[in-house]
Each structure stands twice: as C-alpha cells, then as structure tokens.
C-alpha cells in the first residue's frame with residue numbers, strides 16, 4: 137500500500153507531495169491519508185472530550201519531563217489530552233538540545249488508560265479505529281524521538297497507560313507500583329501499539345501471558361521478565377522523579393549530538409532490516425565523525441582505563 141502511494145506520487149511528479157511523504161515517514165508516522173487517516177478530522181473529534189492536560193518541561197541540561205495530568209481521573213487520557221500529547225511530541229521532535237525524557241503521571245500515579253467517558257462516546261468502531269490510529273502515530277513518534285526516554289511508573293499504569301510505558305526506551309518502577317494490560321477485562325485488546333512493542337521488550341511468550349491473563353505486573357515480576365530496568369528504592373534519597381533523573385543521567389551525560397546519534401543507531405537496529413540498519417548507522421556515524429566532541433576527545437588523548 138505504501139509502495140503504491142509512492143508510485144502514485146512519482147507518477148504525478150509532485151515534488152511537494154513527495155517531500156511531504158518523506159517528511160511524514162521520517163517523522164515516524166504509521167498512518168497517513170494513504171490509510172484513510174485524516175489527522176485533522178480525528179483531532180476535532182478528540183477535542184470534543186476535554187479535561188486534564190499534558191505538561192512538558194524542558195531543562196537546559198537537555199532533560200525533559202512530560203507529565204500526564206488529570207489526577208481526578210487517575211490521569212486517564214481525555215480526548216484533548218491525546219491531542220496535547222501529539223503537540224508535545226512535535227515540540228520534542230524539534231528540540232535540538234534534547235538528550236533525555238522522563239514520562240510520568242501527576243500526583244503519584246501513572247495513567248489509568250483512556251478516559252472511559254470518552255471511550256463510551258466514541259464507541260462506534262470507526263471512531264475507535266481513528267482514535268487508535270491517532271494514538272499509534274503519536275506513540276510511535278514518541279518512541280522514535282532522538283533522545284533516551286524513561287517511563288517513571290508510580291501507582292498504576294493501566295490499559296492505555298500500560299501501553300504508554302512501552303513507548304519509552306526504559307521503565308523504572310516505584311515500590312508498590314503496577315503495570316497491567318487490563319484490556320481483556322474491558323473486552324478489548326491493546327490498540328495503541330502496546331502489544332507490538334511489548335513483544336519486542338519481553339518476548340512473545342511473556343507478552344501473551346501479560347495480555348492473556350491481564351496480569352498485575354509488580355516491580356519484582358517486571359524486573360524478572362525485563363519489562364522494568366530498576367525499582368526506585370531508597371526513602372530519603374530524593375523524590376522518585378529525582379531518582380529517575382539520576383538513573384537517566386548515566387546515559388545522557390555528554391553532548392546532545394552524540395547522545396542523539398546513540399539513540400538513532402539503536403532505533404534503526406531495532407526497527408530496520410539489517411542492511412538498512414547498517415546503512416543508517418553509517419549515515420549517523422558521518423554526523424559525529426570529525427565533529428566537535430570527536431575532535432575534542434582526540435585532542436585530549438583520552439584513555440579509557
């Protein structure tokens with residue numbers, strides 16, 4: 137289908153459209169008008185279900201914190217929050233100095249999935265599919281951001297909230313927190329790309345167990361199956377957010393172009409066939425080879441003992 141669209145664009149000789157197509161691909165969208173997806177139409181529908189917000193705080197250090205903020209509904213995603221999230225992801229895509237991102241929920245809990253009030257109102261299958269495509273596009277772009285991302289899970293990450301955690305590179309869990317794909321209990325399956333990503337994180341056997349059993353994944357189980365990297369222990373050593381920032385700082389130390397290059401080569405290794413991933417790695421290598429950080433390291437004759 138995608139190839140078909142490419143051919144049509146070429147035949148029309150429409151350079152502008154071709155450029156836009158390439159731009160969409162590179163921005164990481166899964167769905168476009170080729171798939172019957174009209175972004176503006178669904179944005180308008182989603183805006184009809186307001187409530188809550190998605191807050192983005194960028195710091196000079198190159199670290200950003202994205203907060204899902206709707207505490208009165210356990211940070212469930214209203215329609216307008218889905219639109220907000222897409223806008224925040226666009227902002228992050230344009231952030232040249234970005235190195236790390238922490239995704240958290242407000243008031244000590246992560247996210248209880250989609251707002252059930254909006255779900256009820258959008259319960260016809262066409263609207264459901266459009267919402268699903270919108271969220272898949274946004275979460276795919278979130279995962280493909282050229283910065284290292286971490287979901288900081290406190291309290292509960294349920295349904296779409298559990299899916300959101302898989303759109304980050306890493307998950308850190310606070311003691312007592314739970315990740316649960318409750319979809320089966322709602323007569324659903326994942327729709328925001330959660331299954332596709334979960335299989336890549338924990339393998340298909342574990343993913344089948346977590347989705348098939350709607351298993352409550354506590355920090356111990358999450359560590360055991362590789363869903364979480366670490367449990368943020370340690371009363372008195374700062375807030376969970378400070379501890380997550382500390383954890384992430386090991387990986388975001390250094391110049392932004394180098395950290396972004398690291399994320400890009402790993403991302404291409406994760407997503408592309410080997411030959412393409414190798415070619416991408418060569419291109420990314422070209423962006424840092426002979427660059428300021430490389431020249432500085434050579435000049436200082438750095439040793440790695």
Ligand SMILES: CCCC(=O)SCCNC(=O)CCNC(=O)[C@H](O)C(C)(C)COP(=O)(O)OP(=O)(O)OC[C@H]1O[C@@H](n2cnc3c(N)ncnc32)[C@H](O)[C@@H]1OP(=O)(O)O
Nearest residue numbers: 208209210212248249250251252253294295296322327328
């Ligand atoms: C493809 C996406 C699929 C999905 O995400 S489907 C949605 C999956 N999520 C759910 O079903 C979560 C349902 N909620 C719950 O199980 C419980 O509310 C939850 C999160 C365990 C919290 O339990 P409690 O601590 O006892 O608190 P509570 O039930 O009194 O909740 C406090 C207020 O928050 C509301 N809330 C929680 N989750 C919500 C949601 N997803 N959509 C809309 N409202 C939600 C809840 O209704 C309550 O509001 P109110 O105080 O009664 O007005």
